[in-house]
Amino acid sequence: MDAYLWLAPCLILLILFVLMPVLEVFRMAFSKISPANLLKEFGTLENFQYLFRQKVFGRVILNTAIWTVAIVGISIVLSIILALVLNEKFKGRAFHRTVLLLPWATSLLITSAAWKYILNTEYGALNALLLKLGLIKKAINYLGDPVSAFTWMIIVGIVVTIPFMTFTLLSGLQSISEDYYEAAVIDGANFWDKLFKITLPLLRPSINVTIVLNVIYVFNSFAIVNTITAGAPANQTHTISTYLYYLAFNKNKYGASAALSLVSFVILSIFAVIYMKTQMKEET
Amino acid sequence: MKKVLALFLALMMVLSLFTACAKQETTTTAEPTPAETETEAEQTTEEAPAASGEDIVINFLGAQYSDKTEPYLKQVCADFEAANPGIKVNLEIVGWDNISSRATALVGAGQAPDIYNGGSASEYVPDGLLYNVKDIVSEELQADFYPSFLDNNRDIDDGEVYAVPYLASVRALYCNAKIFKEVGIENPPKTWTEVEEACQKINDFYNGDVYAWGIDATTTEGQTMVAYYGWSNGGGYVDDDFNYTINCDANVEGYEWAYKLYENGWTNKNPSMETRDDMQKLFAENKMAMLVTACFFPALYPDTEMLIGEIPYNDANCSSSSTLGVQDGLMMFNGSAKGGEDSPEKKEAIKKFLDFFFDADRYVQFMINEGLLPSTQSGAKRLAEIAPEQAAYIDILAGAKFYARNLVDWRDVMANLIANEQEMFAGNMTAKEALDATQAEIG
Numbered sequence: 057m058d059a060y061l062w063l064a065p066c067l068i069l070l071i072l073f074v075l076m077p078v079l080e081v082f083r084m085a086f087s088k089i090s091p092a093n094l095l096k097e098f099g100t101l102e103n104f105q106y107l108f109r110q111k112v113f114g115r116v117i118l119n120t121a122i123w124t125v126a127i128v129g130i131s132i133v134l135s136i137i138l139a140l141v142l143n144e145k146f147k148g149r150a151f152h153r154t155v156l157l158l159p160w161a162t163s164l165l166i167t168s169a170a171w172k173y174i175l176n177t178e179y180g181a182l183n184a185l186l187l188k189l190g191l192i193k194k195a196i197n198y199l200g201d202p203v204s205a206f207t208w209m210i211i212v213g214i215v216v217t218i219p220f221m222t223f224t225l226l227s228g229l230q231s232i233s234e235d236y237y238e239a240a241v242i243d244g245a246n247f248w249d250k251l252f253k254i255t256l257p258l259l260r261p262s263i264n265v266t267i268v269l270n271v272i273y274v275f276n277s278f279a280i281v282n283t284i285t286a287g288a289p290a291n292q293t294h295t296i297s298t299y300l301y302y303l304a305f306n307k308n309k310y311g312a313s314a315a316l317s318l319v320s321f322v323i324l325s326i327f328a329v330i331y332m333k334t335q336m337k338e339e340t
Numbered sequence: 341m342k343k344v345l346a347l348f349l350a351l352m353m354v355l356s357l358f359t360a361c362a363k364q365e366t367t368t369t370a371e372p373t374p375a376e377t378e379t380e381a382e383q384t385t386e387e388a389p390a391a392s393g394e395d396i397v398i399n400f401l402g403a404q405y406s407d408k409t410e411p412y413l414k415q416v417c418a419d420f421e422a423a424n425p426g427i428k429v430n431l432e433i434v435g436w437d438n439i440s441s442r443a444t445a446l447v448g449a450g451q452a453p454d455i456y457n458g459g460s461a462s463e464y465v466p467d468g469l470l471y472n473v474k475d476i477v478s479e480e481l482q483a484d485f486y487p488s489f490l491d492n493n494r495d496i497d498d499g500e501v502y503a504v505p506y507l508a509s510v511r512a513l514y515c516n517a518k519i520f521k522e523v524g525i526e527n528p529p530k531t532w533t534e535v536e537e538a539c540q541k542i543n544d545f546y547n548g549d550v551y552a553w554g555i556d557a558t559t560t561e562g563q564t565m566v567a568y569y570g571w572s573n574g575g576g577y578v579d580d581d582f583n584y585t586i587n588c589d590a591n592v593e594g595y596e597w598a599y600k601l602y603e604n605g606w607t608n609k610n611p612s613m614e615t616r617d618d619m620q621k622l623f624a625e626n627k628m629a630m631l632v633t634a635c636f637f638p639a640l641y642p643d644t645e646m647l648i649g650e651i652p653y654n655d656a657n658c659s660s661s662s663t664l665g666v667q668d669g670l671m672m673f674n675g676s677a678k679g680g681e682d683s684p685e686k687k688e689a690i691k692k693f694l695d696f697f698f699d700a701d702r703y704v705q706f707m708i709n710e711g712l713l714p715s716t717q718s719g720a721k722r723l724a725e726i727a728p729e730q731a732a733y734i735d736i737l738a739g740a741k742f743y744a745r746n747l748v749d750w751r752d753v754m755a756n757l758i759a760n761e762q763e764m765f766a767g768n769m770t771a772k773e774a775l776d777a778t779q780a781e782i783g
Contacts, residue, residue: 092444197609200609288762289613289766
């Protein structure tokens with residue numbers, strides 16, 4: 057009973073700020089909603105029908121998948137390399153660790169706005185630099201076509217994801233005992249043997265958790281896309297998070313927006329289950 | 341060394357937390373506004389002034405037009421309270437980007453503001469949430485509004501008016517005087533043919549380094565393309581019975597013409613991403629020669645010399661230009677949006693506040709601050725006396741056409757239109773396909 061008493065504040069917060077909004081979204085998704093956002097009639101699928109009718113719906117889902125897989129996939133590879141480097145003893149290590157953390161300590165909105173400015177065709181720092189170096193003759197329009205714009209946003213996503221990933225992996229690396237490496241050296245193991253036969257297998261639990269946590273985080277990411285392109289051109293660079301905002305506040309379709317939230321909730325729940333299973337596996 | 345770094349890091353994190361908290365309490369910045377303002381939008385949550393139990397409280401949710409909006413409105417509210425003991429006005433100013441979501445949240449929670457400047461009345465009328473203007477606005481004030489402005493707010497179904505015009509602006513063609521002089525063009529072009537000639541000259545003179553013409557097809561202003569290129573060719577958004585005519589031949593021809601300017605390399609490179617605000621900056625830096633934009637543009641860049649003309653038209657199909665007028669409304673929520681009927685005293689207080697707000701001497705100061713145009717005849721008269729240059733736009737406004745915002749699906753249709761325009765500029769659709777798709781998507 058005591059346990060419940062101690063859990064109560066947390067449970068109350070969860071119910072108030074997680075469970076109730078989720079239930080409200082459920083209710084909205086299956087209700088007719090007036091343009092003034094008032095619930096009219098429960099028990100309809102028309103929000104889902106409207107959502108699936110949107111010609112960009114498939115593109116939005118595909119973008120979200122590319123967005124999540126590319127950012128998490130590339131970031132994890134780069135983060136492992138960085139974590140390995142930062143785990144070595146060298147002069148100025150503490151400084152480099154601090155520098156790496158700075159992008160993470162900066163607000164995502166500010167980072168995104170800065171990148172939007174860097175990529176601007178007319179005033180952008182990137183074009184100015186390349187023009188000055190003589191590498192290009194005319195300013196490049198980085199955000200003009202969907203593929204180029206989306207690629208650049210993925211790059212920004214990677215830049216802001218790496219710090220957290222690296223530090224999670226670094227803490228994993230630090231928990232690997234030196235004894236293994238000493239024993240391996242005695243047995244004549246080289247750098248690659250140590251990496252593939254000791255470090256990576258022992259780092260696997262950290263990598264798993266990092267991947268699942270970041271999949272959820274990157275999947276829900278809103279600030280980068282909304283700040284840099286807001287879905288343009290032609291709604292081709294939306295992810296689920298920005299598209300549901302667009303549906304609600306640009307198209308006044310609150311019901312369809314709730315329906316999309318629900319789709320996103322289902323997808324993320326699957327990841328949550330994977331996460332729980334990963335955790336339980338480690339415990340047993 | 342490590343300790344110093346650790347301390348630095350800890351300090352950074354605490355500071356970032358601190359700034360985040362401070363931001364939440366005071367202001368959040370947003371993207372520039374969609375309607376008639378240039379400066380960065382800000383959202384400010386006002387502390388409610390202490391009101392005694394017997395005070396009547398009026399909640400006013402207003403939009404931020406510029407840095408001057410909030411101080412001005414605060415002063416108006418303070419003056420009103422001083423002149424009317426027993427009435428308090430709670431003012432909340434929100435940036436354009438966030439105002440409709442703020443209003444939606446308040447309406448959804450049954451806590452709608454008494455007075456709201458933003459959005460479109462057509463979104464609230466079907467649920468019966470708004471006062472009919474004749475029940476909440478004094479007869480004198482109703483008579484003072486330009487009748488055509490009030491008509492523009494008339495509900496399509498019952499013919500009643502549910503919002504009063506708060507203020508207005510008109511669009512015009514602005515030409516960069518320095519560029520025109522260098523190239524040797526004397527006057528702003530009046531027709532499409534003249535625009536093409538000017539574009540060709542400017543492009544040749546600067547070898548493509550100066551954009552001759554600006555196009556905004558972003559979510560901020562993309563809907564204006566029908567007004568700029570459709571109306572000026574005899575097309576439009578709707579017919580006389582308010583049926584959408586997005587894909588009419590005149591609009592298609594207008595869009596084809598705009599695309600031709602783009603294809604020839606005479607316009608900005610990225611119409612789907614570059615907003616009016618971006619292009620106004622280019623214009624002020626002498627990198628753009630011609631731009632159709634709102635009448636407050638000269639006030640924003642007073643050092644840039646400009647020639648002002650009317651939106652060019654296709655003289656093969658039209659005999660004169662059509663100007664886009666943009667009007668922001670003020671609506672008053674009734675009891676059903678606020679969880680209880682208003683007392684007669686409260687309704688009287690709202691009426692009084694509106695009279696006070698639109699008093700010509702006071703209201704005209706607001707218009708001068710913002711570079712916008714009054715919606716009352718008394719305000720226009722006063723403006724003509726003290727700021728004749730700004731008042732000159734009022735004559736243009738008298739003949740202006742407005743958006744069909746009284747259609748309930750207006751926002752949805754315009755969002756689709758903009759997405760399809762962007763498909764056109766991406767080369768994925770022709771002008772006809774883009775407009776046909778928009779028309780077909782109308783529910």
